[in-house]
Amino acid sequence: LTPKTRQLDPYSDLNYQCVDDSFDLKVRQDYLALGLRDNGKNSTARIMNFHLARNPEIAFLWNSADNYSNLLNPELSISCPFILTLTLVVEDQVKTHSEANLKYMDLDKKANNSYGKWFPGVVKEAKEWGELRQRLASGQSSVVSYFLNITAFCKDNNETALETEQDILNSFRKNGFELISPRFNHMRNF
Structure with missing residues (x-):
């Protein structure tokens, strides 16, 4: 998403000119609803976040790719656009x-x-x-603390969102990662 270049009216208040009416973001308890309007055409997407519930018992670096794209078990792959974020903080x-x-x-x-x-x-x-x-x-x-987050984007309907959520939870669960979806805390993860 990049802002469009536009001329500002020097005789109008700036706060009315800064608002972009082609973009809206609604906060729900389990997800964010993103709305875009481009050339009079509306589209919506659902943004869902997941993070680790607890540290895994054991984790291997070479298994990390299987969490989102498992070649041997394609049903355990994430089939929607997503962003994987790993934040490391040195104490x-x-x-x-x-x-x-x-x-x-x-x-x-x-x-x-x-x-x-x-x-x-x-x-x-x-x-x-x-x-x-x-x-x-x-x-x-x-000593390093870390935060693992997955942000997934899908169509804004309940059936597609449930399928996406199950894909993500099952693919990570196979390798011992238990994920949860935050309630009313997804803005800090997005």
């Missing part, structure tokens, strides 16, 4: 280092007393936090 190094220190001290104290004998996983967890603490201190590692 503050000093803050994460101090959090790792606190976590390591707590777990190390538990691992070196009778608690560690009853729960042997604490010893391993303390060792992992100690290694992370050292990597953070030396600058070898950083």
